Amino acid sequence: MTGSGGGDWQRDLVRELTDGPPPEGGVPHTSVPEPPPRAQTEPEPPPRTETGPPAPRPPRDPRVPAPAPESLPTIDPRLTIALGSPRPGDSAARRAGAGLRRLTASAGREVVEQSRYAEELQQPVTTGRVVAVTSIRGGVGKSTVSALLGRTFNHYRQDPVLTLEADAALGTLPVRMGAESVRWSAGDLARVLSPAMQLTDITGYLVPVADGGWLLPAGQGRVGAPLDVGTYRTVTLALRRYFAVTVVDCESLPGEVARTAMDTAHARVVVAPMTAEGVHGTRQVLDWLARLPHSALASTVVALSAATPDATLDTKVATAHLREPGVTVVPLPYDRHLAQGGPIHTAKLARDTRDAAVRLAAEVMGRAVRVR
Ligand SMILES: Nc1ncnc2c1ncn2[C@@H]1O[C@H](COP(=O)(O)OP(=O)(O)OP(=O)(O)O)[C@@H](O)[C@H]1O
Numbered sequence: 001m002t003g004s005g006g007g008d009w010q011r012d013l014v015r016e017l018t019d020g021p022p023p024e025g026g027v028p029h030t031s032v033p034e035p036p037p038r039a040q041t042e043p044e045p046p047p048r049t050e051t052g053p054p055a056p057r058p059p060r061d062p063r064v065p066a067p068a069p070e071s072l073p074t075i076d077p078r079l080t081i082a083l084g085s086p087r088p089g090d091s092a093a094r095r096a097g098a099g100l101r102r103l104t105a106s107a108g109r110e111v112v113e114q115s116r117y118a119e120e121l122q123q124p125v126t127t128g129r130v131v132a133v134t135s136i137r138g139g140v141g142k143s144t145v146s147a148l149l150g151r152t153f154n155h156y157r158q159d160p161v162l163t164l165e166a167d168a169a170l171g172t173l174p175v176r177m178g179a180e181s182v183r184w185s186a187g188d189l190a191r192v193l194s195p196a197m198q199l200t201d202i203t204g205y206l207v208p209v210a211d212g213g214w215l216l217p218a219g220q221g222r223v224g225a226p227l228d229v230g231t232y233r234t235v236t237l238a239l240r241r242y243f244a245v246t247v248v249d250c251e252s253l254p255g256e257v258a259r260t261a262m263d264t265a266h267a268r269v270v271v272a273p274m275t276a277e278g279v280h281g282t283r284q285v286l287d288w289l290a291r292l293p294h295s296a297l298a299s300t301v302v303a304l305s306a307a308t309p310d311a312t313l314d315t316k317v318a319t320a321h322l323r324e325p326g327v328t329v330v331p332l333p334y335d336r337h338l339a340q341g342g343p344i345h346t347a348k349l350a351r352d353t354r355d356a357a358v359r360l361a362a363e364v365m366g367r368a369v370r371v372r
């Protein structure tokens with residue numbers, strides 16, 4: 001934990017991760033044993049007859065550990081090659097002007113702002129804080145914003161940060177976080193969680209993120225059953241013990257998991273697309289949040305995301321409209337690196353994107369710490 005006082009337990013946990021003894025119960029992500037032959041744990045279902053449905057599968061023996069899922073690539077390697085190299089978010093002209101900008105009169109004000117955000121981001125927490133990210137519809141930038149938040153929290157904090165995918169199958173968070181393969185999902189972890197587990201046991205089931213921090217995917221990128229509310233509750237409640245901040249990349253509203261996540265999180269981010277209909281729809285979400293208990297609006301921040309360079313909606317008007325119910329709005333500019341898709345490389349982000357991500361994370365952290 002950053003700061004003093006009650007944070008020592010988490011510092012100990014971090015130490016355990018680097019110096020401590022190998023986990024007893026956990027299975028490291030990199031050396032998970034191959035699953036035993038299927039027949040050992042899961043008998044083949046009886047053959048289907050011509051006339052009726054198959055007989056039910058006999059229940060699995062709970063004394064036999066479930067086989068480890070196989071590690072699967074998050075993206076077909078041929079597509080990774082086809083993506084080309086990461087593109088800088090800023091144009092060459094803007095990158096050349098960046099040095100000059102640092103010498104201007106506004107530079108001092110920027111430094112003051114940055115240190116205020118850093119202070120907010122490094123606040124100690126007594127128990128893990130959960131931040132839910134959602135939107136009124138799909139494809140507006142939830143996973144991108146979640147990845148930016150996870151990386152920003154991790155950059156500023158000494159204690160463990162988790163980015164959790166709570167989307168239906170085929171989410172893009174693992175790719176955006178730079179995970180090349182995934183093995184364990186939130187559902188798998190929910191089945192093996194026990195109060196005796198140490199952080200080192202838990203991280204054996206997580207994907208380490210290259211810049212630091214951890215990732216727990218919702219699935220293995222196959223079409224399948226979406227994460228259910230029970231699993232979501234089990235995982236978030238248990239993992240709050242180990243992680244100072246958990247960023248949850250939710251499905252779109254009004255999905256049940258998204259509603260549960262929004263209702264139970266310490267702070268919320270609603271991603272609004274920079275279109276008239278997107279802003280209008282997001283305003284409806286804010287009005288719904290206002291009716292939730294636990295002062296949900298007071299702990300909500302809107303990320304106004306320009307996912308296209310062709311957006312013509314006036315940012316000031318859109319911001320004012322969204323602010324009316326009493327939330328803070330942080331515009332996230334169009335960024336060529338983010339538009340490219342694929343893994344997000346922090347060093348390639350446009351300067352304005354990095355600034356916006358830091359401001360967004362600071363606003364969210366301030367609310368997550370103060371509320372409840
Ligand atoms: N600030 C931005 N600048 C440029 N492009 C962006 C930005 N934010 C998002 N995008 C683009 O929008 C696409 C969709 O974003 P993302 O996958 O984060 O949306 P999502 O809301 O998580 O979608 P889904 O509902 O499918 O989970 C990204 O692949 C990227 O190309």
Ligand SMILES: [Mg+2]
Pocket residue numbers: 142143144167171172173249
């Ligand atoms: Mg997504």
